[in-house]
Amino acid sequence: MLSIKNIHAAIEGKQILNGINLEIKPGEVHAIMGPNGSGKSTLALVLAGREEYEITQGMVTFSGKDLLEMSPEDRAREGLFIAFQYPVEIPGVSTTNFIKTAVNEKRKYHGQEALDAVAFLKLMKEKMALVNMDQSLLSRSINEGFSGGEKKRNEIFQMAMLEPKLAILDETDSGLDIDALRVVAKGVNELRHKDRAILIITHYQRLLDYLQPDFVHVLYNGRIVRSGGKELALELEEKGYDFIKDEIGLTAGVQAGIN
Amino acid sequence: MVDVNHFKDRFKQLQSASPDGQIARIRLKGFDTFSKTGLPAPRNEEWKYTSISGLFNDKEYHFAADDGQPVFTRSDLDAIRLPGHQGANELVFVNGWFMPMLSAIRSPDDQLTVLPLEDAAKGIYKKQIKEHLGQSSRYIKDGIHALNTSFIYGGVFIHVAKRRELQYPVYLYHLSDAREHHTLCQPRSLIYMEEGSKMQLVETFKTIGTSDSFTNQVMEIVVNNNALIEYYKIQNDAANASQVSTTHIRQIGRGYAHAVTITLNGGIIRNNMNLILEAAGNEAHLYGLYMLKGHTHADNHTLVDNREPGCLSNQLYKGIVDDNATGVFNGKIMVQPQAQKTNAYQSNKNILLSDNAGINTKPQLEIFADDVKCSHGCTVGQLDETALFYLRTRGIPIENARAMLLEAFTEDILDQVKPKLLRKHVKQLIREHLSIKK
Structure with a gap:
């Protein structure tokens, strides 16, 4: 479904991603972990289409199409979703109106009729229940005055409404207390589907306790340096990222020695 | 001549x-x-x-x-x-x-x-x-x-x-x-x-x-x-x-x-x-919205002259300027010596959408009393790129996303149009101006 081949990306001349390779198949849940500054969020934003990043090398295909050639809106309508680490507040745009526009734009793109008011309302109610979202939030402007937890719930709610093929959750656990984390994780789990892949980007193990990824990758200096099953996350939690750094240092040293 | x-x-x-x-x-x-x-x-x-x-x-x-x-x-x-x-x-x-x-x-x-x-x-x-x-x-x-x-x-x-x-x-x-x-x-x-x-x-x-x-x-x-x-x-x-x-x-x-x-x-x-x-004790609220394109030039000059004590005034003017259009806001607040306890506020916010568009904004406060509260502020900026990106990642095409954000920018002025039918009419004019379809 998603195939990332040797992606290099830079912002303002600074190289952040240094050759990432990753294959994600439908139904799989992948987690990318890594220390601060390793390039996790950059990867998410590059996939979502943020234009500030310059792709200097590599390619990404999504369901067989060249993802990097597509505008952010086309990526979304093709089924890519990103839950942001810092969802932006947009005063003056009502949440309901925004979500309705988004849902219908996607339907239009796929040649479907726009949802009528009744069907839309029904769908919203159903999806709001997934993340225990308060209905009063819908009449407010997007994320305006929402608490950290409400913002993250709103992201998962939007994911539920848009039913993506691939959802990227960028540090969705950050800033959440245990209860909010549980609610968000429950929502994500209910959205797991054999046709839907999920890419979780996180710093900590705790979200993964709930989401149980199939694969865990460690990102360091813009490159995936280790991949494994969910036990890798536990190992990281136990030993910290330093053990990865040491290991890489060691490898580099060995390579240097050979050379 | x-x-x-x-x-x-x-x-x-x-x-x-x-x-x-x-x-x-x-x-x-x-x-x-x-x-x-x-x-x-x-x-x-x-x-x-x-x-x-x-x-x-x-x-x-x-x-x-x-x-x-x-x-x-x-x-x-x-x-x-x-x-x-x-x-x-x-x-x-x-x-x-x-x-x-x-x-x-x-x-x-x-x-x-x-x-x-x-x-x-x-x-x-x-x-x-x-x-x-x-x-x-x-x-x-x-x-x-x-x-x-x-x-x-x-x-x-x-x-x-x-x-x-x-x-x-x-x-x-x-x-x-x-x-x-x-x-x-x-x-x-x-x-x-x-x-x-x-x-x-x-x-x-x-x-x-x-x-x-x-x-x-x-x-x-x-x-x-x-x-x-x-x-x-x-x-x-x-x-x-x-x-x-x-x-x-x-x-x-x-x-x-x-x-x-x-x-x-x-x-x-x-x-x-x-x-x-x-x-004494007068109250006045002034609002303005200018959405300019083509070669339109719009200049809003306001004057609030506080001549007696305890008056309250508030001004909010907002502008979106595109193409070769130009806007001017000049807001003058006068507080005469006897007009103590004056409260006078002023704000002017602008979005420029093209390199050829221009705005000149100038607050002018002339205060001759010493016990007053006056403030002014102005901003000139572009559309919020982060917000635009957010909307696009939800599948909303860039033109629509832009229009949504611009419409949102006009909202607080539109709210000041109190008669319902008129507000609806103005909203429609704004939407047409932004090429938003119904």
């Missing part, structure tokens, strides 16, 4: 045809000023960013009088009628002259009186005319304002009776006939709100025909104790329709004013919005 002599002949004609005492005297004073100052040039600080003299280059405007009574049909009029007109007092001006025959007064006589200025000057409202017509000349001494005063004729006097709250709003429609000639319109009005009265006043402008029109308007509003005026100006005319529109609100009693100016399309537009707070 503008030929003062051209206006001189006209002025003489008007004075000899209509030598009524009071108004003729005001005109004469006006023409004196105009003859001395001519049209404002950019060296005049108040006109630094807006040049209107070019509108008179190699161009002769017809005056209302040139064509006698220009005839518009009902359907011409229908094109400009605002929603809710069935329940409104509709006052029609053609080429600057009030046309009683085309107008409809729906409020009862004991609430609202509408008279040609000349008639009002002779009858029971003589005193109000004498005391209040032409007061604005004390505040605006430039030639273009004097030009309107030189030609006060065919204007209107609107009187709202004591403790009467008009159920029906007053709509003013200004039609310019530019079918055969360039047309100069100089509407003049005096509005007198008695103690405890309430009125919603809405005005809009329409040029019919493809020649140029230039409207040079002066409106003087007098607000007494406990009276409340809501005033809405909607400017959405042709690209070659220019105007200088001066609204002068004097709150001589402790009253309340709420004014919203919406500017969408036009040529060169200059709005002077003057609030003179002449009684």
Whole structure:
């Protein structure tokens, strides 16, 4: 479904991603972990289409199409979703109106009729229940005055409404207390589907306790340096990222020695 | 250069045809000023960013009088009628002259009186005319304002009776006939709100025909104790329709004013919005939204003159400027020495959408009292890229996302348009302006 081949990306001349390779198949849940500054969020934003990043090398295909050639809106309508680490507040745009526009734009793109008011309302109610979202939030402007937890719930709610093929959750656990984390994780789990892949980007193990990824990758200096099953996350939690750094240092040293 | 002599002949004609005492005297004073100052040039600080003299280059405007009574049909009029007109007092001006025959007064006589200025000057409202017509000349001494005063004729006097709250709003429609000639319109009005009265006043402008029109308007509003005026100006005319529109609100009693100016399309537009707070404890709120594209130039000059203690005023003007359009905001707050405990706030926010668009924004605070709260702020920026990206990642195409954000930017001004039908209408105009489909 998603195939990332040797992606290099830079912002303002600074190289952040240094050759990432990753294959994600439908139904799989992948987690990318890594220390601060390793390039996790950059990867998410590059996939979502943020234009500030310059792709200097590599390619990404999504369901067989060249993802990097597509505008952010086309990526979304093709089924890519990103839950942001810092969802932006947009005063003056009502949440309901925004979500309705988004849902219908996607339907239009796929040649479907726009949802009528009744069907839309029904769908919203159903999806709001997934993340225990308060209905009063819908009449407010997007994320305006929402608490950290409400913002993250709103992201998962939007994911539920848009039913993506691939959802990227960028540090969705950050800033959440245990209860909010549980609610968000429950929502994500209910959205797991054999046709839907999920890419979780996180710093900590705790979200993964709930989401149980199939694969865990460690990102360091813009490159995936280790991949494994969910036990890798536990190992990281136990030993910290330093053990990865040491290991890489060691490898580099060995390579240097050979050379 | 503008030929003062051209206006001189006209002025003489008007004075000899209509030598009524009071108004003729005001005109004469006006023409004196105009003859001395001519049209404002950019060296005049108040006109630094807006040049209107070019509108008179190699161009002769017809005056209302040139064509006698220009005839518009009902359907011409229908094109400009605002929603809710069935329940409104509709006052029609053609080429600057009030046309009683085309107008409809729906409020009862004991609430609202509408008279040609000349008639009002002779009858029971003589005193109000004498005391209040032409007061604005004390505040605006430039030639273009004097030009309107030189030609006060065919204007209107609107009187709202004591403790009467008009159920029906007053709509003013200004039609310019530019079918055969360039047309100069100089509407003049005096509005007198008695103690405890309430009125919603809405005005809009329409040029019919493809020649140029230039409207040079002066409106003087007098607000007494406990009276409340809501005033809405909607400017959405042709690209070659220019105007200088001066609204002068004097709150001589402790009253309340709420004014919203919406500017969408036009040529060169200059709005002077003057609030003179002449009684203690007055309250005034001024709002403006200008959404400019093409080559439209819109200049909003506000003045809030605090002359007595304890007045509160708030100003919020917002602008979106695209293409080669330019905007100006000049907000002047005066606090006179005796006006202690003044609260005066001002804010101007702008979004520039193109490299060729421009905005000049200038707060001007002149404070001569020491116990006051005044603030001002202005911003000029671009559309929030992060917000735009957020919307796009949800599948909303960039044009729609942009329009959504721009519409959101206009929201707090739109909310200040209190009459529901009018608000809906303005919202629709904004959406059309942003090319948002229903």
